[in-house]
Amino acid sequence: MATRTSPSRRQHTAQQPGPEVVASIPPVPVTAEAARLGFLAWMRQERHAAANTVEAYTHALAGFLGFLTQHLGKEPDLAALAALRAADIRAWLASLSNAGLVAASRAQHLSAVRGFFRYLDRRHGLEIPAIRLVATARVRPGLPRALTVEQACDVTQHVDDVSDDPALQARDVALFSLLYGSGLRIAEALGLDVRDAATLRTSQTLTVTGKGSKTRIVPVLPAVCAAIEAWLAVHPDAQPGSPLFLGARGKRLDPAVAQRVLRTYRRLAGLPEHATPHALRHSFATHLLAGGGDLRSIQDLLGHASLSTTQRYTAVDDAALLAVWRKTHPRA
Template identity: 45%
Template structure:
């Protein structure tokens, strides 16, 4: 009996989680993108689909999927480049699903795996300006809902900018992670459960230590950053506090916790830090990902040059 598309998708999710050690965010994103594509093919073909259908999708079916995604994007009035990136992400997820099907079920379809989309411009990271980033932690902490957690937010946002961590990496830290090396380097678990050592500059050490003192009775496996109910701090809470700050300051929507990581990398690059060193600090698997920050640095230099009184003049 042929496997249903839902069964195959579920098997892929299990494989990603147990064998590839993909992050929960990656698994959710892949599931959503591929499930959306499978739902379209069922509506397009007029029946529930299984491995036989998946093996025999045509180039015309793929073009129909792309046209559907384009219409959906236009209905949501998304920016053209953003819509293109969304389509690319969906097709990329579908191709990854088919690589799994080929590996585990010998289900192959060249029309899907070879389907290509026009290249889209990868958006440049949008860091905060140096003066804004330098004062961000203190200012964001002033928007903390409860006074007992001002030290927590001061430590958290200083860590994000001072060490370049992802918000998920910071919030997954436990008391023992800091106690093992209070002066750094801090052992951080990143994407794919890969670990890296991140040095801590003095101000990061000081603010983490100040927050740690408030958690004097906590066990080593207890979360370092907690919410008001004592559990691990929810990323949505951290983002909400930063949103209040950026709205009060009149900053764009790009001023998120991840922008602090972008700011760390960009400002290190502008100061002449080695690209390979920045790659290791950020935990990027590929140097090409880190090289995005060189383009940001070039854009910064161009803005500086264009501000010259004689720029563009004979």
């Protein structure tokens, strides 16, 4: 005989959410620190944010919550965040200024906090109205500092003076030749694997992955192809899946090591202090523009999302022309 279910029993059962409904509701974090960790995990796993972006947000938010702990007298919870006043956030920005952070860095820290608060609002329904009352200071971007053609070529031709190891010499020449010859970011170059260099023999191009995991194809000069081939000839582990640029311990080369190599060389060669790996990318764009390259093409080569970013190099070119005029014109 079938068992009959009473109406009250059926009603109670129907009101219970299924397991898939429960799983879709994100748990509400108890503390601001737990919310911060959830936000960073969301950036990595769902937004697929670049490692450098996650690292910058990690540092900025840890500093923000650390300030609030001292400012409020206890570790903040979500209720404390919701109760923040604009004056509290401005006090944090003032502390950053007192610590020596320039306007651009303060704007980046504030952007991280805004992103964190948007996440809390959308994921957990926690509205923090105070953030809307704090304006971001206008930051005029500084002009990119490029090397001269002679200085950039000097780096690519003589950076091997830093090391006595022939393999490291070949690696450094290949790396810095690629940065200047193709305008890559240091992270893009160090993210390449040996298999990525296979296209150099057929098309003299590389496919690189830039910001936001966007890929682009960049041409590679014959001299740079030759430098990379020379490095591959002495590469300790030239398997297709191995990193193209290795450190002394056989791991993927760390950006800090590349920066240290160039810092050592610029002191040996008497180059200016702004001779960094990123300055080689600036030099690539500046020298292309000076040679008649159009902005749209340079934008594609650099992987800029916005043309306005690339337009900064026109100001560099204009500033260089003005400097020449002031130096050489008899009435200047």
